[in-house]
Every structure is written in C-alpha cells, then in structure tokens.
Amino acid sequence: MDAAAPSPPTGSPLFSRIRLAAPSDVPHIHKLIHQMAVFENLSHVCSTTESDLSANLFTSPPFQSFTIFILEVSPKPFPENSPHNSNPNYIPVVRILNSEHPVDDPDEEIFKSEDENVVVAGFALFFPNFPAYTGKPGLYMEAIFVRKCYRKKGFGKMLLSAVAKQAVKMNYCEVFWVVLNWNGNAIRFYEDMGAQILPERIIYRLTGDALQLHENDN
Numbered sequence: 001m002d003a004a005a006p007s008p009p010t011g012s013p014l015f016s017r018i019r020l021a022a023p024s025d026v027p028h029i030h031k032l033i034h035q036m037a038v039f040e041n042l043s044h045v046c047s048t049t050e051s052d053l054s055a056n057l058f059t060s061p062p063f064q065s066f067t068i069f070i071l072e073v074s075p076k077p078f079p080e081n082s083p084h085n086s087n088p089n090y091i092p093v094v095r096i097l098n099s100e101h102p103v104d105d106p107d108e109e110i111f112k113s114e115d116e117n118v119v120v121a122g123f124a125l126f127f128p129n130f131p132a133y134t135g136k137p138g139l140y141m142e143a144i145f146v147r148k149c150y151r152k153k154g155f156g157k158m159l160l161s162a163v164a165k166q167a168v169k170m171n172y173c174e175v176f177w178v179v180l181n182w183n184g185n186a187i188r189f190y191e192d193m194g195a196q197i198l199p200e201r202i203i204y205r206l207t208g209d210a211l212q213l214h215e216n217d218n
C-alpha cells in the first residue's frame with residue numbers, strides 16, 4: 001500500500017467544503033445570520049432581510065469588498081461537476097472528517113444546498129481593511145459561524161484558516177475581528193488558533209441619531 005495515500009474514511013465520513021457564496025445562497029446566509037444573532041443575544045438588533053443581503057452583497061468581485069465563504073457538509077463526496085469547482089475566483093477547499101456517528105441535524109431541511117445531499121453548515125463574512133501603520137491591506141472578519149450541531153469538529157478552524165490563507169495569498173498583513181467579551185468558547189478557539197488579543201483597544205461606532213447629526217458638518 002502507498003504510505004502517502006490518505007487513509008480511507010471510517011465510521012460516518014462527513015465531506016466538507018468551503019466555497020465562495022453566490023446570490024442563490026442569500027436565503028441560507030439570512031438564516032445563518034439570524035441564528036448567530038440568537039446565539040449572541042442580539043436578535044433585537046438584527047434587522048437583516050434577504051432583500052438587504054441581495055442588494056448589498058455580490059456587488060463587487062469577490063475579495064474586493066464584502067465576501068462570504070460558505071461551509072457545506074455532505075455524507076457523500078461533493079459532485080465533481082459542481083459549478084462551484086469552476087469558479088475562477090476561488091477553488092473550494094474540501095476535507096473529509098471521520099466522525100464516529102452521523103450528525104443529527106435538526107435544521108437539515110431548511111439548510112439544504114443546491115447540490116444533492118449537501119447541507120449548509122456555516123459561513124464567514126469578511127472584507128478588506130487598511131491598517132494604516134502597516135501600509136498594507138488586511139481582512140476584517142465581520143462574522144464566523146458554525147451551526148450548533150457541527151461545532152467542535154474542526155469546521156471553525158477550517159473557515160478561519162481559509163480566510164487567513166486568502167489574506168496570505170493576497171499579500172495582506174492580517175485578519176482582524178471583534179468578539180463579545182462573554183463568548184469564552186470563541187475566545188478559547190481564537191487563542192488556540194494563535195490569534196492575539198488587543199487589550200488596549202476599545203470599539204466605538206456612530207449609528208442612528210448620532211450618525212445623522214453629522215449630516216451637515218464639514
């Protein structure tokens with residue numbers, strides 16, 4: 001036997017794929033964002049609609065502005081003739097997880113993907129930023145989310161690694177993000193991934209009336 005050959009899947013293989021999102025993914029992205037808002041106890045500020053997403057995403061070529069990686073899983077190999085394989089902007093990342101048991105996915109029906117047997121399991125949303133002190137662009141990751149039944153299996157790592165790999169590929173200097181201070185699971189996950197906390201920074205934003213007040217300022 002060839003020593004370099006990957007061992008065949010045992011138990012319940014779970015094929016996973018990270019690919020670029022397309023406009024047809026909007027209903028799934030919308031549901032993922034709302035699940036993330038529930039997780040973060042922020043449902044009351046989550047007003048995103050499918051129309052908002054359709055109007056504001058996919059308006060620029062991928063990686064130049066708002067970009068989404070979709071994480072999909074399947075009990076069978078992904079079809080070789082999937083249109084996602086021929087996307088000139090991104091070759092999907094495919095991995096096989098050897099899970100002891102099949103995953104019991106309560107939302108399987110509503111997250112069914114276009115390809116047969118494929119289910120959407122998570123996403124990462126990111127776009128370029130420009131850390132002035134480095135003089136080089138970076139990527140700001142606005143969201144990373146793996147649906148509950150698929151967590152702790154390495155999929156979060158796969159998504160964050162895909163974003164980091166894209167930053168390296170574009171010669172960008174960093175991936176930057178913000179995490180809620182009570183989200184210990186995510187914090188441990190990020191620290192395991194080698195990310196550094198920036199304790200000297202706090203976050204601000206102008207929004208609502210405070211944003212409107214500046215309309216006539218020069």
Ligand SMILES: CC(C)(COP(=O)(O)OP(=O)(O)OC[C@H]1O[C@@H](n2cnc3c(N)ncnc32)[C@H](O)[C@@H]1OP(=O)(O)O)[C@@H](O)C(=O)NCCC(=O)NCCS
Nearest residue numbers: 144145146151152153154155156157179185186188189192
């Ligand atoms: C944070 C999140 C994306 C991580 O995804 P995940 O698929 O669960 O993480 P992974 O399985 O890839 O974990 C990667 C590594 O972190 C470790 N890890 C994951 N969760 C951990 C935890 N709670 N405590 C300690 N280590 C943890 C794993 O052991 C793994 O290490 P290994 O590869 O050496 O075994 C996912 O939990 C999630 O979507 N959470 C809800 C939304 C959220 O918090 N998003 C982030 C907002 S900023």
